[in-house]
Amino acid sequence: MKTQEKSYVAHHVDQLKPSGIRRFFDLASKMENVISLGVGEPDFVTPWNVIEASYHSLERGFTSYTANAGLFELRQEISKFLKTEYELEYNPENQVLVTVGASQAIDVALRAILNPGDEVIVVEPSFVSYVPAVRLAGGVPITVNATEEYAFKIQASQMEAAITPRTKALMICSPNNPTGAVLSKQEMEEIARLAKKHDFIVISDEIYADLTYDETFTSFAAIKEMAQRTILISGFSKAFAMTGWRLGYATGPKQIIEAMTKIHQYTIMCAPTMAQHGALEALRNGRSSVLEMKTSYRQRRNFVVKALKDMGLSCHLPGGAFYVFPSVTSTGMSSEDFAEELLQKQQVAVVPGGVFGESGEGYVRCSYATSMKQLDTAMKRMRKFVEEKQIQ
Amino acid sequence: MEEKEIELLKLLEKNGRLEVETIASMLDLDVDKTKEMMEKLEKESAILGYSTLVNWAKVLEYDGVTAMIDVKVTPTRGTGFDKVAERIYRFPEVKALYLMSGAYDLSISVEGKTMMEISRFVSDKLSTLDSVVSTTTHFVLKKYKHDGIIFEEDDDQDRRMMVSP
Ligand SMILES: Cc1ncc(COP(=O)(O)O)c(C=O)c1O
Numbered sequence: 001m002k003t004q005e006k007s008y009v010a011h012h013v014d015q016l017k018p019s020g021i022r023r024f025f026d027l028a029s030k031m032e033n034v035i036s037l038g039v040g041e042p043d044f045v046t047p048w049n050v051i052e053a054s055y056h057s058l059e060r061g062f063t064s065y066t067a068n069a070g071l072f073e074l075r076q077e078i079s080k081f082l083k084t085e086y087e088l089e090y091n092p093e094n095q096v097l098v099t100v101g102a103s104q105a106i107d108v109a110l111r112a113i114l115n116p117g118d119e120v121i122v123v124e125p126s127f128v129s130y131v132p133a134v135r136l137a138g139g140v141p142i143t144v145n146a147t148e149e150y151a152f153k154i155q156a157s158q159m160e161a162a163i164t165p166r167t168k169a170l171m172i173c174s175p176n177n178p179t180g181a182v183l184s185k186q187e188m189e190e191i192a193r194l195a196k197k198h199d200f201i202v203i204s205d206e207i208y209a210d211l212t213y214d215e216t217f218t219s220f221a222a223i224k225e226m227a228q229r230t231i232l233i234s235g236f237s238k239a240f241a242m243t244g245w246r247l248g249y250a251t252g253p254k255q256i257i258e259a260m261t262k263i264h265q266y267t268i269m270c271a272p273t274m275a276q277h278g279a280l281e282a283l284r285n286g287r288s289s290v291l292e293m294k295t296s297y298r299q300r301r302n303f304v305v306k307a308l309k310d311m312g313l314s315c316h317l318p319g320g321a322f323y324v325f326p327s328v329t330s331t332g333m334s335s336e337d338f339a340e341e342l343l344q345k346q347q348v349a350v351v352p353g354g355v356f357g358e359s360g361e362g363y364v365r366c367s368y369a370t371s372m373k374q375l376d377t378a379m380k381r382m383r384k385f386v387e388e389k390q391i392q
Numbered sequence: 393m394e395e396k397e398i399e400l401l402k403l404l405e406k407n408g409r410l411e412v413e414t415i416a417s418m419l420d421l422d423v424d425k426t427k428e429m430m431e432k433l434e435k436e437s438a439i440l441g442y443s444t445l446v447n448w449a450k451v452l453e454y455d456g457v458t459a460m461i462d463v464k465v466t467p468t469r470g471t472g473f474d475k476v477a478e479r480i481y482r483f484p485e486v487k488a489l490y491l492m493s494g495a496y497d498l499s500i501s502v503e504g505k506t507m508m509e510i511s512r513f514v515s516d517k518l519s520t521l522d523s524v525v526s527t528t529t530h531f532v533l534k535k536y537k538h539d540g541i542i543f544e545e546d547d548d549q550d551r552r553m554m555v556s557p
Pocket of ligand 1 (some may be wrong): 234243
């Protein structure tokens, strides 16, 4: 046996579990002929006018740093966009921060508000980064489980039970990754009532806001008296198919955004300049492309949900994002075994629900951000797999 | 027209081979209702046909030529451009014909086996028509995009990682 080597890695980093997504990625990428429903990003390429605008910015020589908080023009456009779409008022001078993806906005938001030991309530199933991000910021994640029984939405009573005097913030994500669940205005009002009563901040990840299919989207910050205690996180990755551009933003109360900007200034300086120019064009002239992509997503969602139900898996109809979260318990398998065997036998990659938190166990995440042709084949293969399982 | 009908038309325009069952589930309709809608749209001539866009450059034995011809004509009394347009579009060589604003009146797309064949069409059939004043023929060297479809799309492949958050 090897003697214990000295680790130079900080304890709190050492203790982070590697992402379950990563393990699945390693498995899937070793195989051939795989149809992947495991991707958390659009299959569309970035709208051409956005790419063009970014080229043009380089041609004009915009290759240096921008202001720490981002190009002022872009912050203005973001604030205009939030005003017209969601009736939100943010001053581009000091209430908007342009970040390196929504990912960095989440990180900076947590670091800006947490003192060691502060608790953050995270609603699971959730995006895989939330819990580690809270830990890395010195906070204590308290998870609460949203269940299918309530369409994967957290109930106020559950949340109230998780609140303690140390509760500093709550993280919500609507439309949700991985369940696609969209909170209604009334459900948000319930959360708002608790936030006021127990005096905590809400970090609202609205990166999928533009991708809702059955109802109009309400921003959490637009709920009465919530703007002053909400950090709104969003970005360009999903709606504009710009994942590789690494561009997002946060808006919120001046005091918090200024604190976040301070951290951002000393760690990142500013988001990539050419990506900021692309984003400017996306907001100015990209709405029609978003609508076109959204129509395709809705059609594919309908197709996939029907196909999953036809093969005998129970599956709620998600209101947004581009994921469905069917239950696989009828096959008698754990979600991990299901995903692994489906990959081995039928070369279809899905993500086991357990990686999104305990309450995701028994489900798998299937992304429908893939061409109809691929989806059609994937559903046929999956059907074969499920039927064989059920005969045994 | 109903919103779903427009959606159906857009789907078929992109891919005329989509199965009715697939269309039905994408639009969240039942199969009978979808068939009914398609029949209605066919009857109304909103759907004119289901065709295949072939990239003939991929077919080695085939060497066809396409030309775009700008035509100036004198419109005839009473029927304007329509009569002369009809005389031209009836020729089987003519694949498309548009009435244009600007420097000339009609834009014609013609396909033939060889340049000679197209030249003969222009000199024998087109320019000898009474109303035709002049023609300018442009031969197509390479097709990049037609009816919204890019011919040699290299980004058909999925460059995304197999699994991502
Ligand atoms: C809920 C959620 N938030 C944030 C992100 C990260 O987005 P970005 O690419 O802007 O960093 C993702 C990406 O998968 C996500 O699903």
